[in-house]
Amino acid sequence: MARSEASEERRAVIIAAAVRVLAREGITETTTRKIAAEAGANQAMISYYFGGKDELLYxxxxxxxxxxxxxxxxxxxxxxxxxxxxxxxxxxxxxxxxxxxxxxxxxxxxxxxxxxxxxxxxxxxxxxxxxxxxxxxxxxxxxxxxxxxxxxxxxxxxxxxxxxxxxxxxxxxxxxxxxxxxxxxxxxxxxxxxxxxxxxxxxxxxxxxxxxxxx
Amino acid sequence: MARSEASEERRAVIIAAAVRVLAREGITETTTRKIAAEAGANQAMISYYFGGKDELLYxxxxxxxxxxxxxxxxxxxxxxxxxxxxxxxxxxxxxxxxxxxxxxxxxxxxxxxxxxxxxxxxxxxxxxxxxxxxxxxxxxxxxxxxxxxxxxxxxxxxxxxxxxxxxxxxxxxxxxxxxxxxxxxxxxxxxxxxxxxxxxxxxxxxxxxxxxxxx
DNA sequence: ATCATTCATTCAATCGTTTGATTGAAGCGC
DNA sequence: GCGCTTCAATCAAACGATTGAATGAATGAT
Missing domain, CATH: 1.10.357 (Tetracycline Repressor; domain 2)
Structure with missing residues (x-):
């Protein structure tokens, strides 16, 4: 399950980036683009790993x-x-x-x-x-x-x-x-x-x- | 100041409508269009009376x-x-x-x-x-x-x-x-x-x- | 009293931007 | 070459804000 380990780490990186954006800008100003940019990832990765913005926030x-x-x-x-x-x-x-x-x-x-x-x-x-x-x-x-x-x-x-x-x-x-x-x-x-x-x-x-x- | 009275009442109507929309849908789903529709007013009236969405929320x-x-x-x-x-x-x-x-x-x-x-x-x-x-x-x-x-x-x-x-x-x-x-x-x-x-x-x-x- | 002018108010229509989501191709370890 | 991963590009929808015209009541000059 080498893939799963890498996947879990990718998820953790995105979540950590989301935490930073949310803490800095507030929930109303937080967008998937800003989170992706903060994580150094593409915007599409959020849908790929979490399904959607809501699921990421949860x-x-x-x-x-x-x-x-x-x-x-x-x-x-x-x-x-x-x-x-x-x-x-x-x-x-x-x-x-x-x-x-x-x-x-x-x-x-x-x-x-x-x-x-x-x-x-x-x-x-x-x-x-x-x-x-x-x-x-x-x-x-x-x-x-x-x-x-x-x-x-x-x-x-x-x-x-x-x-x-x-x-x-x-x-x-x-x-x-x-x-x-x-x-x-x-x-x-x-x-x-x-x-x-x-x-x-x-x-x-x-x-x-x-x-x-x-x- | 008959004008001012009417204005104050119009503001109050919009605020009351905003309260209903905010309480029902939450702050992230609240839009100026929904508030205007709830108040039975035009969307432009929000800018006219409050300056912008933020000022209305305040x-x-x-x-x-x-x-x-x-x-x-x-x-x-x-x-x-x-x-x-x-x-x-x-x-x-x-x-x-x-x-x-x-x-x-x-x-x-x-x-x-x-x-x-x-x-x-x-x-x-x-x-x-x-x-x-x-x-x-x-x-x-x-x-x-x-x-x-x-x-x-x-x-x-x-x-x-x-x-x-x-x-x-x-x-x-x-x-x-x-x-x-x-x-x-x-x-x-x-x-x-x-x-x-x-x-x-x-x-x-x-x-x-x-x-x-x-x- | 009449008319012209001003001003606050309201509206439909539209502005440019940003949103979350998706596409299809490219990358790449195995 | 196969399957999981990444990406630039793009989608339709929705966003806040603004426009310019229309409304009608108040004001002032005649």
């Missing part, structure tokens, strides 16, 4: 979902106390948001675009379900490891965190206020912990620890 | 911001306890989200579109600043009226609530899960109250009241 969205999932998963191997584990994972994710906000803008554009077409609406749903599942797993594992049960179910806490991050991202891509975002991120983590440990034994101190600024 | 976004601001402002005239005031306002707003989710999808598309162009990026910033200011005012007024000071500054709490709502809206337009959204909304309000009243005197009971399901 492939790009799936690639972004995969990348984000990797990032989210990459920052959870340290079983520690509840507050530190959650704060560490969320802040690691936020570093990637700050590093390339254009990619977040692009991802929202693609998600809304997929939501518009019946054949791809499931992508948007799977995106949120996937992120929430990762966070819920993290919560569940840490909860098990530390023996601290959560006051709210892990999947509800996960949706709270993922949704809260979405809100922070939307504000951040609008005003690019790094300092404010960090403060709001700290409050989001504190709120999530308050929900998770509400009326629990060690709640007050855990919240206090998480709310404290970094050194 | 006008639509501003109109949506105005409507949302009205909705947000409409549900705060009852000075009561902190928990009820906040929960009431947020749930009143959510009713409008549930009633017409397509408008929310459209508004995100327009916001991201405005964010792409330097001449209109300020619109996206003013949108969030405006919503946050309304919520911050609500918090500040209720805080003054009840004599309960907030543990976190009102503008920070406002950003937390607006951002949290954004996250909930994004999930809701993806899966349309009404029941789950209500549960998540309840948790969001509880979390906001926990932030507002953290370590305060009447905090525990107030949180408990707000967290309780409706009858």
């Amino acid at each position: 492939a790009v969205l799936q690639e972004m979902m995969r990348r984000t999932g990797e990032i989210a998963r990459a920052s959870l191997p340290t079983p520690q106390r509840f507050g530190e584990a959650l704060a560490g994972a969320v802040e690691a994710f936020w570093a990637h948001v700050e590093q390339a906000p254009e990619l977040q803008v692009m991802q929202y554009e693609l998600t809304l675009y997929a939501l518009r077409h019946p054949e791809s609406a499931w992508l948007a749903q799977r995106q949120y379900a996937g992120y929430c599942a990762i966070v819920a797993d993290l919560i569940h594992e840490v909860s098990m490891a530390t023996g601290e049960p959560t006051a709210e179910p892990p999947d509800a806490l996960a949706r709270f965190i993922v949704g809260g991050l979405d809100g922070l991202i939307l504000q951040f891509i609008s005003d690019h206020d790094v300092a404010r975002a960090h403060g709001d991120l700290r409050r989001l983590i504190a709120a999530a912990l308050a929900l998770a440990l509400a009326r629990g034994a060690s709640a007050p101190s855990a919240i206090g620890d998480a709310v404290a600024e970094q050194p | 006008a639509v976004l501003q109109e949506m911001m105005r409507r949302t601001g009205e909705i947000a402002r409409a549900s705060l005239p009852t000075p009561q306890r902190f928990g009820e005031a906040l929960a009431g306002a947020v749930e009143a707003f959510w009713a409008h989200v549930e009633q017409a989710p397509e408008l929310q999808v459209m508004q995100y598309e327009l916001t991201l579109y405005a964010l792409r162009h330097p001449e209109s990026a300020w619109l996206a910033q003013r949108q969030y600043a405006g919503y946050c200011a309304i919520v911050a005012d609500l918090i500040h007024e209720v805080s003054m009226a009840t004599g309960e000071p907030t543990a976190e500054p009102p503008d920070a709490l406002a950003r937390f609530i607006v951002g949290g709502l954004d996250g909930l809206i994004l999930q809701f337009i993806s899966d349309h899960d009404v029941a789950r959204a209500h549960g998540d909304l309840r948790r969001l309000i509880a979390a906001a109250l926990a932030l507002a009243l953290a370590r305060g005197a009447s905090a525990p009971s107030a949180i408990g009241d707000a967290v309780a399901e409706q009858p």
Whole structure:
């Protein structure tokens, strides 16, 4: 299957080029010609490898979902106390948001675009379900490891965190206020912990620890 | 100024038509021809009244911001306890989200579109600043009226609530899960109250009241 | 009161451009 | 020479914008 390997690489090159064009120009200004030019390929190759523009955009969205999932998963191997584990994972994710906000803008554009077409609406749903599942797993594992049960179910806490991050991202891509975002991120983590440990034994101190600024 | 009145009404008709087309077809499928047909007007009228397609879209976004601001402002005239005031306002707003989710999808598309162009990026910033200011005012007024000071500054709490709502809206337009959204909304309000009243005197009971399901 | 002029508004028709997609021939490793 | 890959060239369709003429209400001069 030497052909398939080369084909997969060609697809990856085109997808990477599409990501750059989409992030730079926005979804309404992105054309198959610009993508082909960015990839150093002919325009006809898009139809050849993906069937059409829509299918390429869906492939790009799936690639972004995969990348984000990797990032989210990459920052959870340290079983520690509840507050530190959650704060560490969320802040690691936020570093990637700050590093390339254009990619977040692009991802929202693609998600809304997929939501518009019946054949791809499931992508948007799977995106949120996937992120929430990762966070819920993290919560569940840490909860098990530390023996601290959560006051709210892990999947509800996960949706709270993922949704809260979405809100922070939307504000951040609008005003690019790094300092404010960090403060709001700290409050989001504190709120999530308050929900998770509400009326629990060690709640007050855990919240206090998480709310404290970094050194 | 009889001319101006007629002109303003014509503009409003075109904007209303643009809202319908945008909500129905999405921003990438919206054309000046479709908008003109929907408005029962000639295509040239868009250039005549707005200058171009972009300016019309910006006008639509501003109109949506105005409507949302009205909705947000409409549900705060009852000075009561902190928990009820906040929960009431947020749930009143959510009713409008549930009633017409397509408008929310459209508004995100327009916001991201405005964010792409330097001449209109300020619109996206003013949108969030405006919503946050309304919520911050609500918090500040209720805080003054009840004599309960907030543990976190009102503008920070406002950003937390607006951002949290954004996250909930994004999930809701993806899966349309009404029941789950209500549960998540309840948790969001509880979390906001926990932030507002953290370590305060009447905090525990107030949180408990707000967290309780409706009858 | 009458008529000429001005001005904002509306329209069908068309402008030049750009779009996504396709064609048929050429390239090329096997 | 066969099958997968690449390309320049081209397709019809749709795009935003503009044109110049037609409409009719307001204005001012006589």
